[in-house]
Amino acid sequence: MPRIVVDVMPKPEILDPQGKAIAGALPRIGLTGFAGVRQGKRFELTVDGDVTEEVLEQARHAAATLLSNPVIEDVTRVEVLEEDAQ
Amino acid sequence: MSAPNTGTPLIGGPQPVASNNEDSPLNGVKVGVVTFPGSLDDRDAVRAVRLAGGSAIHLWHGDHDLQDVDAVIIPGGFSYGDYLRAGAISRFAPLMEQITAAASGGENALPVLGICNGFQVLTEAHLLPGSMIKNNDLHFICRDQRLRVENNGTFWTSDYGQGEEIVIPLKNQDGQFVADNYTLDELEGEGRVVFRYVDGNPNGSRRDIAGISNAAGNVVGLMPHPEHAVEAGFGPDSSARGNVDVRGGTDGLGIFTSVLKKLVG
């Protein structure tokens, strides 16, 4: 069954304690090539049937209303997973 | 610990570490309690060791020296905020390398107890199998929990009877123990399920598992908090041993006396 993937990230200006803690840990295990880390969320919505434009619109609505909190988060991706689309 | 130190009495400082009874033979046993940034129950674990008759040593995660301790407790808390996964960042601490090596040392392996977040650290460090995910009702849960001691042959449970029940506090967010069926069967078959929840599974843990050990029995991880049931007046309202006064439950003390007696014996 096809899946729609939704990515949600903390807004750039919002403090991301999770990303900050991971960024602090990377150099401690010797990985120094990164200037920063931000941690987001990925959701996979499984569709029963074809992914129509209407279903995609529902996914966008879900992303904007339920899956993210627009006060502190941005929806950065809503799209059909490639491997499922074939 | 490069920080300056003065003699000012202060509640913020480490508590006295010497045991309550200086004549006790257990007093010679040194139990290290590791503090990570974000550890919360470290002072409580130190108190539990002291009330059990042993001597507690404060260990700092960033140090490289185990200070010749005879056993180690990795206490509860939210090390590094539990932000990546509980215990995921702490396992890389310099002191954890020492602990991992010493705990895997065959015959004279170091006894290690991980409580709550400490259990999570031990699974991330692969000293114990399985992992912890969010409680199945998704809430932090704080309650008095009844457990059964399924194996009293470990370093940390020898003071209990086989099958004895105890009541100690449970308090966590990510307390649901999970592992694949092969691992679970192996744990069961080798008697490595050390504690099991009774009177209801609080968090969805597989096969009601509350605590497990490694094959040698020196490393034990336990989700509920025995260090909060060691002192009458400040523990749970109940005990598996019968009626107790308000907050009078001390069923957790046996965990700490077990390791002390085992090391002396």
Next chain:
Amino acid sequence: MSKKFNIDTVANAEATPGQALPWAELGLKENEYQRVEEILGRRPTGAELAMYSVMWSEHCSYKSSKVHLRQFGEKVTEAMKEHLLVGIGENAGVVDIGDGWAVTFKVESHNHPSFVEPYQGAATGVGGIVRDIISMGARPVAVMDPLRFGAIDHPDTARLVHGIVAGIGGYGNSLGLPNIGGEVVFDSVYQGNPLVNALAVGVLRHEDIRLANASGAGNKVVLFGARTGGDGIGGASVLASESFDDAKPSKRPAVQVGDPFAEKVLIECCLELFKASVVEGIQDLGAAGISCATSELASNGDGGMHVELTNVLLRDPSLTPGEILMSESQERMMAVVTPENMAAFEAIMDKWSVEYSWLGEVTDTGRLIIEWDGEKIVDVDPRTVAHEGPVYERPYHRPEWLDGVQADAFAAERPADLREAVLELMASPNMCAKNWVTDQYDRYVQGNTALAMPDDAGVVRVDEETGLGIAISTDANGRYSYLNPYEGARLALAEAYRNVATSGAQPLAVTDCLNFGSPEDPEVMWQFAETVRGLADACKELGVPVTGGNVSLYNQTGGVAIHPTPVVGVLGVFDDVARRTPSGWREDGQAIYLLGTTADELDGSEWANLRGHLGGQPPALDLAAERTLAAILVNCSRDGMIDAAHDLSEGGLAAGLSDMALRFGVGARIGIDELCERDGIDAFTALFSESQARAVVSVPRSEEVRFNDMCTARNFPTLRIGVVDTENQALDVQGYFTLPLDQLREAHEGTLPRHFG
């Protein structure tokens, strides 16, 4: 980095007196802006305007409430000051509890942010009050959270309950602070204005008290903890006029996100700083951020400070100087350190991996000078920013509708089936078990919790050697205050005082969080004035001083204000917490006594609330009786005369008996006929009236004579109303009903899970 801003320097302000500034958008009134110009003798720079506007806001300056709050200082006797080490005005008051130990405690509101973003609003509310406690030099040892939500079945209530409870737990649990009590109240008046009050208590040695002042010219000023971002300055985006850079984030977040891990590290790191005696003065950064910290530290100290603002470590490099001054980023502290201690300070920061930056130094000029890359952008007398803001005598008058409300006494028909009535009461949103909430909080951590929910007060041990400890309770009844704000405030104090004494502790000091509607509404202002007058009078009568607190105004939506809600926290002391009294009986055959008398007082009661009625006058208050009752309860605890005690308040005797039976699941046989006859009331009134100065206790048989003698000697009415019965798992009110405890528990504990589970 600094070059991209067209900085409004002091020189520029002098050169361009006519330039318009966005003072109105920043919330300043015209007369206030003129006052700023008068003080400076010129127009303010953008950065100065930012400072004055936030520091002169209602939230920071208490400009509407100040004239009333003075009573807390004026109505204080020398005897009340006996235990007070630090009074109102510092980050939190400090109370001497003996043996060289002191306690600091304070309650604060985070109402508006918690409505916008419940999880983060509530979380950062805990974070803010805990930093107040740390900055006094104390180790935080417990928190409590008095919460008020809208109607339990309103669709928005679940969003707020889930978010706020998870936020409090998520932050407080991660700090390792036991949550030992609080309140959860549902009432439709809080629908658009939930109240999230947070109380924290800390413990310290007398010699460890730290104050927020910057003394000693040449000492260094350091900012440490989290980096400064654009948090909490959404309304200040008008300051973008300072900038000609396009690379700014589109929107400054009005919501602050908390990082409890950073705060936990900050706690341990500050305690190490205190232990090593390397800080001279310290201040947490809360509302108004660096503006507040610099001006208050300087104002409280020798009066001068020189700061280079480009040294502030930023999370977002596009922030303007004004925004940096106003940012409310969490988990930050500012300290004053002597040059000799800088290395020791830095070693402790490095140990805990806490970031810091040296911003400048203390001066003896009496001026707060802030520079941006060497150019002066702020040059003010810090007192004019921090302490000499505007003060308003807002007009107030008694609402005309109040006469009608007070005349409308509760007159509904009394229920015939008392058993059903008790079940209905104990299952109701306000009287039901709150463990669905409190089981999400850690009450064990630190190993010193001697009593917590659902007992009358939270009790924690302070000194492991002696058992010295403290009790705290918070209370408020918005319905009582709506009916009569003067009496409502006194009743709130009386209940918190009684709760603390019921646990066995001697009440010592008070903190308050006064939640009200708009001060610009003369009727709300009258409620506020009456509340402060009532609370100050009652504090004097009971001999317990207010040590600090918080005022939250503008809790109203669409012109409708919340009930006046003065949340009062009382702190008490035990010489040994081992003698604390739990709220439930356990021993078979113990005698159950009712202390105090019962009148027909159902106006404003929970029962009237269940019938949708709010009118009449709240229960009568006799503070002399409250003092006597408290003395009896404390003595009983000290001399081991009682094994259980519970105060009677909301829900009356019915709620009290139910709570006591359910606490340990032990039943009782109760007789109320003698009570009805003595007090001239019917059985319903005996069970549901909310008369004050009452408590129920259970007395071991061996102590009954001594107990009765003591009450008689104090001329306090007591009546034996029953006996503990471990055989029969029921609350048996003989001649009226028998209620199996299983059934009572199911009703009591089912409500919150049914709505939110």
